[in-house]
Amino acid sequence: MPNIKLIGVAASRTFRNIWMVEELGAAYTHDPIHYTDPALKTPAYLAINPNAKVPMAVIDGTAIFESLAINIYLAEKFGGALAPSGAEERGLVAQWSLWAATAVEDDLGKWAYNTMFLPEAERDPKLAAECLARVQTPLAVLDSVLAKQAFLVGDRFTVADLNVACVCYRLLPMELADKPNLKRWLHAAWARPAAITARRARGDKV
Numbered sequence: 001m002p003n004i005k006l007i008g009v010a011a012s013r014t015f016r017n018i019w020m021v022e023e024l025g026a027a028y029t030h031d032p033i034h035y036t037d038p039a040l041k042t043p044a045y046l047a048i049n050p051n052a053k054v055p056m057a058v059i060d061g062t063a064i065f066e067s068l069a070i071n072i073y074l075a076e077k078f079g080g081a082l083a084p085s086g087a088e089e090r091g092l093v094a095q096w097s098l099w100a101a102t103a104v105e106d107d108l109g110k111w112a113y114n115t116m117f118l119p120e121a122e123r124d125p126k127l128a129a130e131c132l133a134r135v136q137t138p139l140a141v142l143d144s145v146l147a148k149q150a151f152l153v154g155d156r157f158t159v160a161d162l163n164v165a166c167v168c169y170r171l172l173p174m175e176l177a178d179k180p181n182l183k184r185w186l187h188a189a190w191a192r193p194a195a196i197t198a199r200r201a202r203g204d205k206v
């Protein structure tokens with residue numbers, strides 16, 4: 001039996017890893033520590049994650065941070081259909097995960113903060129609009145790829161789809177009328193039972 005511990009409140013990027021372990025059907029423990037908890041700055045926590053952030057996972061004694069890397073590690077370690085098979089798929093999983101983290105995440109996050117999360121007086125509507133406009137370019141790329149294939153890697157849902165769909169979580173309520181392929185793929189990914197469990201853990205009404 002693998003020993004998997006996830007650290008971080010589900011209403012943080014930790015929901016990405018909850019989705020993954022639920023896909024694997026693996027038993028795990030969850031420490032739902034909040035990302036503002038001072039315990040993240042104690043020597044004991046910094047020893048396993050010097051970034052003082054969540055999520056964090058400890059898997060059979062291996063401590064690993066970075067939400068998307070945790071998912072790739074889980075896929076590689078436990079195998080199954082979500083795992084890449086061979087060097088080519090491994091490369092494509094890395095490609096899509098890094099692409100999401102570098103081309104999409106920052107702009108989508110800033111848009112969400114400046115439209116929803118920050119107190120209204122601190123929001124910057126101009127920055128929100130700029131970020132939303134800029135992220136359309138990589139999202140159009142994703143839409144065009146998904147016009148030609150059902151999944152990002154191979155002919156099945158893999159950790160690449162899971163990681164990119166996690167980063168695109170904030171797109172779920174959007175109309176996406178000009179990106180029908182992205183919309184279809186995103187909603188199919190988030191309709192998976194494991195994804196619904198992760199959303200419910202965040203408190204989403206689904």
Ligand SMILES: N[C@@H](CCC(=O)N[C@@H](CS)C(=O)NCC(=O)O)C(=O)O
Binds near residue numbers: 013054065068
């Ligand atoms: N790239 C990291 C980002 C980690 C991150 O920024 N986590 C946030 C919560 S979602 C956090 O812990 N913030 C606390 C802080 O920045 O002090 C990942 O994907 O795991």
